[in-house]
Amino acid sequence: MSGAGTATAVWGASDLRVSYGHVVALDGVSLTAPAGQVTAVVGGDGAGKSTLLRCLAGAMSPGRGQVRRPAKERTGYLPASSGIYPDLTVAENLDFRAQGYGMSRQLAAQRSAEYLDRAGLAPAAGRLAGQLSGGMRQKLAVIAAMLHQPELIVLDEPTTGVDPVSRSGLWWLIARAAAEGCAIVLATTYLDEAERCTSVLVLDAGIALASGTPAEIVAAMPGSLRSSQQRPDGDAFARSWRRAGRWRTWDPDPGPGAGDGQAIEPDLQDAVTVAALARQLRAGEF
């Protein structure tokens, strides 16, 4: 998607701080988004994902820190609200977006047809966006953000609330855009999606807990994990969580015979959970 001159461009943000009044939404968060790669921002509700993506897309300015992004004309953004007009048809939404980005009528028609075809929305071109299913509407929102073929695409939870088939379709669109050279940053609450990404930034309460490739984040996980049938008592109670019908317990400082259960290899989901627990432990929350 990017031109030859920007094929190796690295967009991102460094040391961002954003406050809403006295509430700190982001504190010292940095992110890199290289061209041709998909970068995931993961975290729970209120972690600061949307605020980070807003800063990255230019929808808001941070109180402190630097954002590196292309010009508005070369940036695409899907806000959490989808940014689609429900009372316009699919084609009219794309037409408005194309005109807003200064595309010629001919190019707009050509790209709209191409992206509608990619998203499988061509038969729905004449339907009102408000009458589309959730998955179709998200696909429309994603292709609307890609229509002008930007160098950086910022997608705020593009797959939230979307059925598995539509999620797969959305990921095909995202992967194809990245393969064409676009830098993509997306927020997600699905860690299985984050595992597909080139790099991941884990946020919690506005603070970056971990970053790197999924493998690097897993490898950097402190301590060890055990899996057991019963939830442990004592100190370990607060460091355990239920997953796949069993209890996983994190030992920050494992020693010989540290506890009951079977030692297991962590995956990204475990590593992210442990990162949040480690932060709470450092903060003295348990």
Add this chain to the structure above:
Amino acid sequence: MWAMIVKEFRQVRRDRRTLAMMIVLPVLLLVVLGYAASFDVKSVTVAAAGPQASVLAGRLPGLFDVTTTAPGQGRAWAQNELRDGKAEVAVVTGGSRPLVLVDGSQLFAAKAALGALAELKAQAAAKPGAGAPAPVVRVLYNPGLNTSAIMIPGLCGVVLVFVGTIITSLGVVRERQSGTLEQLAVMPLKPRDVFLGKIVPYFLVAAFDLAIVLGVGIAIFGVPFRGNPAVFGLGALLFLFVTLGIGVLISSVSQNQGQAIQLAVMTLLPQVLLSGLIFPLTSIAAGVRWIAYFLPLTYFNMISRGVMLRAEPIAALWQPFLFLTLLGAIVVTGATLRFRAYLAPAARERGGRAPVPAAQGAGA
């Protein structure tokens, strides 16, 4: 049911604007309208011309307030005084009988003046030869004293307020509610272009509505259009800018369409009741009348009635044009700044309330 009642009270308590509308507004409206709701005319301004102008000024009943005397002038001057809205009644002396010209476009003042003149005439008839000869009375601009003739020009303004303020405020707040305003903020569009792009369609719709209302008023209700359409058009243009600006301002302080409607109604109601559309401005108590001079419809009424009924030239309407321009400049500047604040990315460090992003999404 109890749970429902408690829930409703909790919601109402948190919606401060609705609470204010429910409690403060009725009291405020009662006080304001109590003073405003009056058709009683206590004074009629008079311009007197001709050699006996000064003498006549002293003889007129107390209702008539002679504001100008011009002994060297005649009927043409007197008529111009009425046309330009400088007086409601003009008296021309120098002939065998005084000529009294009454401005029919000032309906209630005209009716009060005609009543007083009829009384004067009856007194003169009761004592023949005792006083001055009975005057000749001519009602100008609205000889039939038709209510529709004075209401339709004002209603044109109400239509413009309705489309300009209410519909515009809904149109902009809809962008905010649906989250598309945030999308607009990141697109390579200038805030000015977005602002104009939002209001131009409503401007055109309002202009179309105005043409229809005018056409219906003229064709069905026989309202005359005696003045220069260009002057009327310029007044309507200025007025529309103000109303559209108010619409954008309202939308910028409203979280949803319900709040926008509430605020729009709160701006519409005083304009309808205090602008002179229904109650004559001079009949409104001075303690409340000052509000009228902050309402754009007050000035549009002056322009529309002046141009349509009295063919008032633009030179005589400089005051309403000036005040509309001032109001327009203030409101549109405020609306543009608010709109720009929405679209321009901004956040501050602690120490104050950060500007609210165009739309709040999950995960923030």
